[in-house]
Amino acid sequence: MATLPKGSIEKLLREVVGDDVPISKETIDWVNECAGELLRVIGLEANTIAENASKKENYRISQEHVMAALEVAENGLDNRTNAFLLTRRVLMQNLGMQRYAQEIQELQGSMALESQVNKAQRSQQLCHLVNAVVVAEDERADSVSEGSCENHLTRRVVG
Numbered sequence: 001m002a003t004l005p006k007g008s009i010e011k012l013l014r015e016v017v018g019d020d021v022p023i024s025k026e027t028i029d030w031v032n033e034c035a036g037e038l039l040r041v042i043g044l045e046a047n048t049i050a051e052n053a054s055k056k057e058n059y060r061i062s063q064e065h066v067m068a069a070l071e072v073a074e075n076g077l078d079n080r081t082n083a084f085l086l087t088r089r090v091l092m093q094n095l096g097m098q099r100y101a102q103e104i105q106e107l108q109g110s111m112a113l114e115s116q117v118n119k120a121q122r123s124q125q126l127c128h129l130v131n132a133v134v135v136a137e138d139e140r141a142d143s144v145s146e147g148s149c150e151n152h153l154t155r156r157v158v159g
Contacts, residue, residue, distance in 0.1 A: 003032050038073075045069035063108050 009032045013023050043061075046069040050061045 003036050006032060009035065042066065042069045042073060045072050067105065 006028055009028050010023065013028065013031060017023065046061045046065040049068050049072075050059050050065040053059075053065070
């Protein structure tokens with residue numbers, strides 16, 4: 001089973017318990033094992049949900065699939081391994097996995113809002129670009145009627 005970097009696990013634990021509390025190597029290893037198992041189970045559940053929801057052979061796991069997998073784990077419907085049961089019990093008592101689903105929803109909402117703002121800005125930039133092209137076309141049409149294109153370009157560069 002793949003494990004997370006022990007330094008990262010220790011850093012996360014330090015954020016929770018503080019620097020003054022000693023953390024044994026065995027504790028870091030156990031938390032690492034539980035976190036790896038939790039990620040594996042959530043990943044498998046999210047994959048199953050995405051596969052069942054997909055109409056195509058090629059599919060992607062989205063935030064919605066991960067949120068649904070977290071809710072399944074929160075409700076205790078996925079009891080694959082003893083390590084996960086212990087981890088789930090600890091998380092439900094101390095952290096509440098639903099919190100993670102709510103954080104994902106909030107992040108997804110802010111990303112959707114940011115996407116809408118970016119889309120509006122791109123649309124506005126496109127309008128400015130189209131207007132600039134129209135103005136340039138009008139100027140070019142005027143310059144052709146006034147004289148040669150070379151004269152117009154020379155006047156723009158010099159003037």
